[in-house]
Amino acid sequence: MLKVGIISFAHMHALSYANALKKNNSASLECVWDDDQQRGIDMAKTFHASFYTDLDEMLQTDLDAVIVCSENANHKDHVVTAANYKKHILCEKPIATEINDALEMIDACNQNNVILQVAFPVRFAPVIQEVQRLVNEKEIGSILAINTTNHGQMPGGWFVDPKLSGGGCATDHIVHIVDTLRWILRDEVKSVYAEFDTRFYDIVVEDCGHVILEFESGIVVTIDPSWSRPKTFPIWGDVTLELFGDKGTIAVDAFKQHTVLFNDRDNKLENLVWSDDMDEELTKDFLQCVTESRPPFISGEDGLRTLEVVKAAYQSNQQKKPITLIHN
Amino acid sequence: MxxxxxxxxxxxxxxxxxxxxxxxxxxxxxxxxxxxxxxxxxxxxxxxxxxxxxxxxxxxxxxxxxxxxxxxxxxxxxxxxxxxxxxxxxxxxxxxxxxxxxxNPLMTSPEWMNLNQRFTTHQLGNSGVNRISSKSEVVPGDDRFLEQELHVIDWIYRTFGDFNTIFAKKVDSRYMTVHIRHKDNSFTHLELARGFGKEELNIELAGSKGMLTHKSNETNPISIAKIDMSKRKVNPIGTSLIQRQLEDVHHILTKDHHSFNNITEVTETIDFIEAIESSFNQAIPVTKGGA
Missing domain, CATH: 3.40.50.720 (NAD(P)-binding Rossmann-like Domain)
Known part of the structure; x- marks a missing residue:
């Protein structure tokens, strides 16, 4: 039985990973560290785990792995510290807020011979895996262009504090699409054009924008990463892709498999997704990597590549021109 | 008269x-x-x-x-x-x-007119991101792509206002993606896909106080399926499009004569199209006034 700890419940996905650990027969959530003591105590209690106020003390125990769900800007410190204690790591996306931080994290994990997997759960959604198969079987011929969205509702909290998040919706959402497409297409982004703005909320980070990528193969991709879903939207957001090939199109809505709840109790409409939980599949895969000592399906380098695109997008927004990517 | x-x-x-x-x-x-x-x-x-x-x-x-x-x-x-x-x-x-x-026939076409009116009366609050995706089965001749989109681009100009920056990419003469940053800093993403085997119009207008969506394939009030597997879509709109257009013109002539001449607006639409063409030809963003 693998012993796993969670470093911070700052990111809401921690709750989902904790639930996935609870369901998993080969692992147990042993302990929690959180700089928000009350949150940490509450979560530890909920999942019958121990709470630590001292991260080093928690990492000195016989844990096999940790899941890092702290604020984006704190990923580097937490991943490097955990790596130095020889713990395998599943790190919430984005890998970091700065390229140098990501490089340092990858290096620390390599030096300590521990796994660093970045949490891009979209790859594990059955519908996305099917799309990957269809594309690779050339169902619609060669891909020419892809129109994508990763919308959401504005999450608030530290997500809108640039010191902790590194940025707004662009930081939060571009990485999912870029990772998914790099994986499906086995291709790298060549250039990025982007513009962002804050138009929906009174916040200091961007809440909307538009990104146009060109991949090395010439495929043109658009991404709408906006926190533009209204409060009345029946689900938190979306992941949609429409792929245009020389022999047809594939339209994908990752959360289309849902039932609709007309909820009179709370006066709202809700889409209740019933397809396999991708966070659960991601956690399962990470635990298998640790057990089998195999390289992670989604590596630190994958996280780095997506961060490079985000940084280039911000640069493009500032300079008002397309940016050619330089890979680190 | x-x-x-x-x-x-x-x-x-x-x-x-x-x-x-x-x-x-x-x-x-x-x-x-x-x-x-x-x-x-x-x-x-x-x-x-x-x-x-x-x-x-x-x-x-x-x-x-x-x-x-x-x-x-x-x-x-x-x-x-x-x-x-x-x-x-x-x-x-x-x-x-x-x-x-x-x-522009779209300005009196019920679904486009409805979206235009709801948007221009500020029902969505501060305009954020507008998304328009238009797909058709017909492949245009290479130089006819934008000509065929004149009405949509005119509708965009009349609904969301003039552009500040345009960045466009065209792939294989069948697909075009256009990023528009308007004068008020809102965004429009226009996608035009031709000859990919389906006819579809999807529109989403997201603002600070709400969002409007229109999906052509989800607004058909009548669909007929037959035992021989043939399918037929019927979309009754009541008053014909020509009648709607001419009623509008008649109204302007009798009640709002001073707004009859619209050459300025049409010229702005042509500027829009030229900026799109210039952007994808030069692979650079084009700014209004060339700044």
Whole structure:
């Protein structure tokens, strides 16, 4: 039985990973560290785990792995510290807020011979895996262009504090699409054009924008990463892709498999997704990597590549021109 | 009001039945254009208060140049077969100080009109990100891509306002993605896909106080499936599109005469299209005024 700890419940996905650990027969959530003591105590209690106020003390125990769900800007410190204690790591996306931080994290994990997997759960959604198969079987011929969205509702909290998040919706959402497409297409982004703005909320980070990528193969991709879903939207957001090939199109809505709840109790409409939980599949895969000592399906380098695109997008927004990517 | 109609026989009859249905309108002349001999156009009665040109696009430049400045003219967009020719004709119209209303059928088409009205009356609050995706089964000739989108781009200009920056990419002469940053800093993403095997229009307008969506494939009120597996879609819209257009023109002429001439708006739409063309030709963002 693998012993796993969670470093911070700052990111809401921690709750989902904790639930996935609870369901998993080969692992147990042993302990929690959180700089928000009350949150940490509450979560530890909920999942019958121990709470630590001292991260080093928690990492000195016989844990096999940790899941890092702290604020984006704190990923580097937490991943490097955990790596130095020889713990395998599943790190919430984005890998970091700065390229140098990501490089340092990858290096620390390599030096300590521990796994660093970045949490891009979209790859594990059955519908996305099917799309990957269809594309690779050339169902619609060669891909020419892809129109994508990763919308959401504005999450608030530290997500809108640039010191902790590194940025707004662009930081939060571009990485999912870029990772998914790099994986499906086995291709790298060549250039990025982007513009962002804050138009929906009174916040200091961007809440909307538009990104146009060109991949090395010439495929043109658009991404709408906006926190533009209204409060009345029946689900938190979306992941949609429409792929245009020389022999047809594939339209994908990752959360289309849902039932609709007309909820009179709370006066709202809700889409209740019933397809396999991708966070659960991601956690399962990470635990298998640790057990089998195999390289992670989604590596630190994958996280780095997506961060490079985000940084280039911000640069493009500032300079008002397309940016050619330089890979680190 | 006295009206003269000039056009093709089939179009003419539809327009004629509309004008004849209005008691206050008297159809002065109804001139069928002879496509084999355009020079044979008869002289016009200058007693008319409106000339309704309902001819094929390729004939419109010739007819419009013959009409002169004296009488208000209505004509459906596009007024010429290419952007270059349209621009040339617009310059002619301006120089001649002609009074002309170029009608974009989308502005009176129920779904487009509904979206335009809800947006322009600020029901969505601060405008954020607008997404328009238009797909059709027909593959255009390479140089006809943007000409065919004139109405959509005109609708974008009239609904969301002028552009500040445009960045466009075109792939394989069948797919175009256009990023528009408007003067008010809102965004529009326009996707045009042709010849990919489906007919579809999806629109999403997201603002700070709400969001409007329109999906053409989800608004069909009647669908018929038969035992022989054939399918048929029926989409009744009540009042015909021509009647909606002409009613709008009639209303403007009788109640809002000063807004009849819309050459300025159409010229701005042509600027929009030229910026898109320039962006994908040069692979750079194009800024209004070239700054």
């Amino acid at each position: 006295k009206v003269t109609l000039i056009g093709n026989e089939s179009e003419l009859s539809k327009h004629l039945s509309f004008w004849e249905s209005i008691p206050a309108v008297q159809v002065e002349q109804s001139i069928v254009v002879n496509e084999d001999n355009l020079d044979s156009l008869p002289s016009f009665s200058y007693q008319s208060e409106l000339i309704d040109v309902c001819a094929s696009t390729e004939w419109k430049p010739f007819i419009l140049k013959r009409l002169g400045r004296k009488i208000p003219i209505i004509v459906e967009s596009p007024i010429a077969s290419s952007i270059r020719e349209t621009k040339h004709l617009l310059n002619f119209i301006k120089e001649e100080q002609m009074m002309i209303r170029i009608v």
